[in-house]
Amino acid sequence: MSTVDHPIAHAPCGTFAGLALQGVQAFRGLPYAQAPVGALRFQPPAPLPAPMPTDAPPAQARAAGAVSLQAPSRLSRVMGDSQSPASEDCLRLSVWTPAADGKRRPVMIWLHGGAFMTGAGDLPWYDGARLAREGDIVVVGVNYRLGALGFLCGPGVSPGNLGLMDQALAVSWVRDNIAAFGGNPEQLTLMGQSAGGLSIALLLCACPRLPIQRAIMMSAPLGLELGTPQDAAPMAAAYARSLEPLRLQSALLPGQLMAAQGAAAKFFIENQAKAGDVAPPFVPVADGAFLPTPAGLQAALAQAATRVDVMIGTTRDESTAFFARGPYDAMTQNVFETPSLLWARQAAEAGRGSYVYRFDHTPGGEALGATHCIELPFVFGNREAFATAPMLGGLDEEAFEQISRPMRQAFLGFIRDGRPAAETLPDWPAVQADRPIQRLHFAPRTALQQVAGTP
Numbered sequence: 016m017s018t019v020d021h022p023i024a025h026a027p028c029g030t031f032a033g034l035a036l037q038g039v040q041a042f043r044g045l046p047y048a049q050a051p052v053g054a055l056r057f058q059p060p061a062p063l064p065a066p067m068p069t070d071a072p073p074a075q076a077r078a079a080g081a082v083s084l085q086a087p088s089r090l091s092r093v094m095g096d097s098q099s100p101a102s103e104d105c106l107r108l109s110v111w112t113p114a115a116d117g118k119r120r121p122v123m124i125w126l127h128g129g130a131f132m133t134g135a136g137d138l139p140w141y142d143g144a145r146l147a148r149e150g151d152i153v154v155v156g157v158n159y160r161l162g163a164l165g166f167l168c169g170p171g172v173s174p175g176n177l178g179l180m181d182q183a184l185a186v187s188w189v190r191d192n193i194a195a196f197g198g199n200p201e202q203l204t205l206m207g208q209s210a211g212g213l214s215i216a217l218l219l220c221a222c223p224r225l226p227i228q229r230a231i232m233m234s235a236p237l238g239l240e241l242g243t244p245q246d247a248a249p250m251a252a253a254y255a256r257s258l259e260p261l262r263l264q265s266a267l268l269p270g271q272l273m274a275a276q277g278a279a280a281k282f283f284i285e286n287q288a289k290a291g292d293v294a295p296p297f298v299p300v301a302d303g304a305f306l307p308t309p310a311g312l313q314a315a316l317a318q319a320a321t322r323v324d325v326m327i328g329t330t331r332d333e334s335t336a337f338f339a340r341g342p343y344d345a346m347t348q349n350v351f352e353t354p355s356l357l358w359a360r361q362a363a364e365a366g367r368g369s370y371v372y373r374f375d376h377t378p379g380g381e382a383l384g385a386t387h388c389i390e391l392p393f394v395f396g397n398r399e400a401f402a403t404a405p406m407l408g409g410l411d412e413e414a415f416e417q418i419s420r421p422m423r424q425a426f427l428g429f430i431r432d433g434r435p436a437a438e439t440l441p442d443w444p445a446v447q448a449d450r451p452i453q454r455l456h457f458a459p460r461t462a463l464q465q466v467a468g469t470p
Contacts, residue, residue, distance in 0.1 A: 023073055024115040026195035028188070029066040032073040033115070037144040042196060043109040043137060044080035047188035048181065050104035051160060053266070057173035060106060060184045080107030082135035083161040084269055086277070089130065093336045093379075093386050095403035099135060101269065103164065108136060108185055111143035111154040112197045119199035121431050122153045124189055124227075126182060128209025128234070128388070130295040132162045139400040140391060149396075150427035153198035157185045163276040166297035168244050169251020175244060175300040176221075182214055183222050190226045204430045205323075206231035208391060213237060213299075216358070219319035220312070221305050229368075229433060231426065232327040233394070234387055237316070237354035239294055241301040243309060246287075250296065253282035320358045321365035326429045327355050328372035328454075332384030340382075356452060356466060363446040368433050370445055371466070372425075375458040376418055379408035390457070393419040394426055418457055425455075 022033045022040040033042035048060035055061055081102035088094070113120065125141055127134040135141075136156030143154025159165060159181035168175025190200045205227045207215045212235025218225055257278035261267060276297075283296035301308050307315040332340075333347040355371075362369040374390040377383070383406050392401040398415045401407055407415075424437035435443055435455075441463045443455050452466040 022115050024076075024110075024195045026192040027066070028063060028192050030071070030073040031076040033110075034077045038148045039111050039113055039144045040115055041109065041111050041144065042076040042115070044078055044107045045076055045110065046080075046107050047157075047185045048106040051106060051164070051177075052103045056103065056164070057167070057177070059174070059177060059180045062184070079109060079135075079137040080158055081105050082138075082158055084164060084273055084276075085129075085133045085161050086273065088133040090133075090336055090388060093383060093404065093406040094140075094388050094391075095401060095405070099138060103269070103272070105135075105158045105160065106181055106185075108155055108157045108188070109143075110193075110196045110198075111147040111156075113147055113151055113153075115196045117194070118197050119194070119202070120151055120153050120197050121202045121204065122155065122189065122193055122198040122200070123204045123206050123231075123430050124155045124157060124186060126157055126159075126205065126207035126211030126214050128207070128211045129161065131166050131178060131210045131298050132295050134161070134210075140397060141395055142397055142400065143395070145396040146423065146427065149423060150431065152427065152430055153193060153196055155185075155189055155193070157182060159185065162297050163254055163279055164272065166299060167251050167254055167279065168247040168300045168302070169255070170244075170248065172251040172255050174304075175247060175302055176305045179214060179217055179221065179299055179305065183218055183225065186218075186225060186227065200226070201228075203227045204229040204231060206233070206426075206430075207235070208233035209236065209387065211235075213239065216316055216319055217299055217306060219322050220307060220315040223322065225322075227323055229324045229326075229429065231429065232325060232355070232358070233390060234329050234333060234351055235327070235355060235358075236350045237358060238350035239298070241299055241306070241309065241312065244300055244302050247300050249286065250279045250283050254279035316358075317361050320361035321367060323362075324368035324429075324433050325359065325362045326370045326372070326426070326435055327359050328374065328390075329355055330374045330385045330387060330389050332377075333387045335383050336387035340384075356469065359446050359452065360448070360469075364448040368445050370429065370435050370443060371452055371454040372435075373454055373456050375456050378410040378414075379404075379406040390422070393422045393457070396420075396423050414459075417459065418461070421461065422457055 083105040160178045165178030167173045212232040257275040280296045329351045421437035425435035429435040451469040
């Protein structure tokens with residue numbers, strides 16, 4: 016029997032036993048696809064088989080699922096470290112809900128960042144309990160394949176874009192099952208940061224009928240140029256060579272897979288990487304199948320921007336997470352800010368609700384400034400999980416809450432009814448097709464400012 020302390024969710028995909036904590040119910044490590052191991056490695060995600068009979072004991076969903084195999088994050092110098100058990104069997108998601116009670120609450124699906132190489136949807140950084148409790152919403156954190164397992168592309172090795180396909184299947188799982196967890200399958204917001212933000216744009220290109228109504232895109236590197244399968248093939252060949260004479264579909268150990276990924280990354284750095292380029296070695300490819308070719312990608316992105324209401328923003332100093340201040344500061348403008356403003360404009364011209372922000376707070380000092388990822392603890396309200404993050408610089412609770420509280424309220428307002436608003440924020444107007452963009456700047460003195468150079 017389901018109780019407040021021992022919640023049970025009866026979903027079409029199965030029955031799950033969760034746990035109650037922090038005023039919400041959590042169901043963690045839920046599989047949304049078959050484990051991509053053995054013959055399913057380097058294949059599109061396979062849907063789950065039919066669920067167990069309804070009289071079967073509930074499956075335990077009280078612990079986070081394993082994260083995708085990954086190397087240490089290159090952003091630990093700004094975010095600190097977060098480690099979790101890793102496995103190929105990583106196609107899982109976690110749900111935080113006020114109650115698995117059949118109510119139809121708005122749903123936010125979180126796609127984490129990490130350069131398509133690191134991260135997970137259920138790390139302590141992204142614990143969804145506070146947002147679920149404060150906003151009376153359902154939060155879903157998604158794990159997807161990363162690095163070579165998710166984004167290697169080469170003949171006879173992998174078709175590429177598998178991590179994006181994982182994300183698309185996870186969204187479908189949410190649509191089909193979230194009602195059992197107290198969520199409304201007809202009110203889905205997809206929220207992602209960095210690689211997760213770019214993933215949203217690419218999913219809207221690849222899946223025109225993606226069942227979401229709103230998107231929150233945080234520091235999305237929309238200016239990143241995607242290569243072709245031909246560009247990616249030499250790296251896939253280096254990966255395969257490193258595993259010879261082992262077979263790709265054999266029972267390979269995690270260490271062997273990561274060693275092969277390291278060999279492919281080394282090949283990329285030595286032969287294909289450009290000086291000053293922020294692009295990681297394993298990224299989506301413009302393959303002309305799942306995604307358009309490079310020649311058609313910009314037009315497809317412009318069309319994708321018209322499909323959902325959007326809240327989009329960047330940080331003031333994105334590039335300092337990757338480079339010291341200097342000539343690479345232009346990356347903040349060219350990779351992140353300018354293409355994000357263009358997306359907002361295109362959405363507004365199509366009649367979509369479109370809101371733009373920038374995060375300007377610099378608690379870690381001017382060396383890092385308002386660096387890439389700095390907004391994450393403020394949005395999730397999880398300061399304790401970022402206790403060792405240099406980008407926060409030991410910010411105390413009171414100063415943190417002065418910015419975090421209105422940010423959470425604004426993000427939750429957009430998720431609930433499509434309009435970001437908070438008691439302590441100025442009125443935040445939607446982008447108008449024929450007017451200069453008004454952007455909200457989050458800082459100790461939050462203000463609304465016109466973006467220079469917009470028509």
